[in-house]
Amino acid sequence: MRLRFSLIFLFGFLSICPTLQCQTLYWIDGTDLVQWDLASATPIVLPTQSPPVTLSVDGEAEKVFYFREPFSLMSANLDGTGAASITSYPFGFEALAANRSDQRLYWINAFNGQLVSIGYDGSNPQALGGMFGISGIGIDTAAQKLYFTNSQVGSISRRNFDGTGEEIILPGGLSGPRDCCYDEATGKIYWLTASGATQRCDDDGSNLETIIQPALAPGVTHLVVDSVGQFLYLSTSNGFAYRAGLDGSNVEEIYLSGTNITELAILSSTNTAIQFLRGDANDDGGFDIGDPIWILTLLFTPGSPSLACTDSGDINDDGSINIADSIFALSALFIPSAPPPAAPYPDCGEDPSADALDCTATTNCP
Numbered sequence: 001m002r003l004r005f006s007l008i009f010l011f012g013f014l015s016i017c018p019t020l021q022c023q024t025l026y027w028i029d030g031t032d033l034v035q036w037d038l039a040s041a042t043p044i045v046l047p048t049q050s051p052p053v054t055l056s057v058d059g060e061a062e063k064v065f066y067f068r069e070p071f072s073l074m075s076a077n078l079d080g081t082g083a084a085s086i087t088s089y090p091f092g093f094e095a096l097a098a099n100r101s102d103q104r105l106y107w108i109n110a111f112n113g114q115l116v117s118i119g120y121d122g123s124n125p126q127a128l129g130g131m132f133g134i135s136g137i138g139i140d141t142a143a144q145k146l147y148f149t150n151s152q153v154g155s156i157s158r159r160n161f162d163g164t165g166e167e168i169i170l171p172g173g174l175s176g177p178r179d180c181c182y183d184e185a186t187g188k189i190y191w192l193t194a195s196g197a198t199q200r201c202d203d204d205g206s207n208l209e210t211i212i213q214p215a216l217a218p219g220v221t222h223l224v225v226d227s228v229g230q231f232l233y234l235s236t237s238n239g240f241a242y243r244a245g246l247d248g249s250n251v252e253e254i255y256l257s258g259t260n261i262t263e264l265a266i267l268s269s270t271n272t273a274i275q276f277l278r279g280d281a282n283d284d285g286g287f288d289i290g291d292p293i294w295i296l297t298l299l300f301t302p303g304s305p306s307l308a309c310t311d312s313g314d315i316n317d318d319g320s321i322n323i324a325d326s327i328f329a330l331s332a333l334f335i336p337s338a339p340p341p342a343a344p345y346p347d348c349g350e351d352p353s354a355d356a357l358d359c360t361a362t363t364n365c366p
Contacts, residue, residue, distance in 0.1 A: 023229055023356065024267040026064060027222075028052050029239060029258045033066065033080060036241075036255060043257065046080025055263040056098040056105065061120060064265070065105055067093045073105065075120065078267065086122045095134065095180075101141035102161055108134045115146075115163055128163035136180030136191060140203075147203075149177035149191045156180070156189060156205070169205045185227040186246065196220040198232065198248060211248025222264035229356035230319065235261035274309070275348040275365040279329060279341035281313040285364035287341060289333060291315070292326035299323060309359035311351050317342035319355035 024037040031051035035044045052066040057078075064076050071091065076083040092111035098120075099106060106117045113132035118125040133152030140147065145158045147169070154174035159166050169189065176194025182203070183190065190200045196219065198212035212234075214220070219237035225246070226233065234242040239258025244251040279287035282294040295313050298304045299322065307313050313321045316328040331338040343352055348365035351357075 023226055023231065023233070025224075025233060025241065026055060026057050026265045026267065027235055027241070027258075027261045028055055028066075028263040029261050033064075034258075035079070038254060041255070043255075046076070047083070048074075048076075048080065049083065052263075054093055054096040054107070055265045056096045057265040057267050058098040058100045058120075059267045060100045061098075061103065063098075063120065065096060065098050065120075066263075067096065067107075073118070086120070087118055087125065089116075095137045097137040097139055097146075099139050099141070099161070101139070101144065104161075106137055106139075106146065108137070126162075135176075135178035138180040138182035138189060140182050140184055142184055145182075147180050147182050147189055149174075149180040151176045151178050151194070156191070156201075158203075169203065170201065170208070174199070179223045181223055181225040183225045183227050183246065185230075188246070190223060190225055190232065192220060192223050198223060198234070198244075212244060212251060216251045217242045221262055224264050224266040226266055226356075228319075233264065233266060235264040237261070274359045274362060275350055276309045276312045276344065276359045276362045277348050277365060278312055278317065278343065278345045279315050279332075280362075280364070281307060281315070281325075281329075283307075283309065283312065283363050287329075287333075287345070289330075292329035292333075295321065295326045295329070296323070308361045310357040311355075311359040312362065314355070314357055315341045317353055317355075319353070319357065321357070 027034050033046045033048050033052045035046055048068060050068045052068045054067045056065045062078050064078055066074050068074055072088050073086045074083050075086050092109040094108045094110050096107045103120045104117045108131060109116055113129055115128045115131045133150040134148050135151035136149040138147035144161050147158045149156055154172045154177060156169040157166055158169060177191040179192045181190040187203045188200045189203055192198060196214035197210050199210050201208040217234045217236060220234050221237050222235045224233045230246050232244045232246060237260050239261055240253055241255035242251055243254045279291055281291040310321060313325060315325040332340050
């Protein structure tokens with residue numbers, strides 16, 4: 001009875017307990033290229049030879065890409081060092097998008113209506129005409145598709161990576177759609193409207209909905225989707241950054257100290273292939289009462305040691321570490337017929353779920 005009461009009591013605090021999640025964002029604020037992560041909440045101005053004007057990031061390649069004045073496409077390390085010119089390009093570059101699948105950069109030449117692409121190393125430049133009005137490029141690496149918003153006709157379309165095979169998703173009627181993003185995990189397309197609302201639909205055009213009204217993020221300039229952490233991030237012309245759930249819920253200010261954030265990119269999370277045992281939060285080789293105690297200590301005792309394998313502490317496998325994991329563990333340990341920890345359990349294994357958590361080391365798994 002005492003355990004059941006404790007579980008009910010803990011559930012009452014679930015909505016106010018913090019989760020251990022973070023994400024790294026890049027943006028252009030005025031003339032500065034800025035790196036910022038949620039954990040430190042400290043903006044770092046990265047070195048650039050001249051003001052950057054567009055931006056994209058590939059975490060797997062560990063590169064940040066940007067056009068800079070006077071009009072060179074640049075590649076640099078994630079900390080801004082090692083900057084090198086990929087190619088010179090005279091004008092009209094918009095909607096820069098790094099494609100980790102084919103190691104190519106895509107953008108729109110707004111002056112002549114071309115979709116332009118080039119290899120990360122500057123190889124094999126290509127251009128396809130007839131793309132006037134394109135205001136955003138989203139990438140589906142699995143299906144090898146590019147998604148486009150067209151602000152002139154209010155439409156959304158997609159094509160193959162080489163620009164062929166155009167398919168119309170929404171033929172028109174949208175209000176100046178821009179800043180197209182594609183979420184591969186949910187099959188959703190996201191974009192901003194002319195008034196600053198955030199909208200989305202399924203990749204067949206169904207279930208069109210407005211999920212964030214303009215008043216919740218005034219002056220919004222750009223949108224990015226974190227498929228792994230399951231968040232949306234928005235930047236604004238007054239130098240703010242916002243975060244929300246993928247359904248537009250729980251909009252919150254996460255950065256308030258900028259001037260005018262004109263470009264926004266996200267460093268996508270990745271998972272390691274290290275094997276671990278879910279539930280073994282304290283890394284002692286088993287799953288017992290010590291593990292939920294360890295998680296509660298981590299959450300509520302300042303200065304507590306962090307987890308080398310955060311995946312092992314995500315006992316309910318919801319992509320974050322919070323009080324719900326301790327509740328789940330106590331239920332599994334002491335309530336008959338309660339579900340056990342999610343896989344990998346009871347044997348070591350790799351994480352079958354895509355999430356923002358990581359596992360850098362374990363003591364008792366291969």
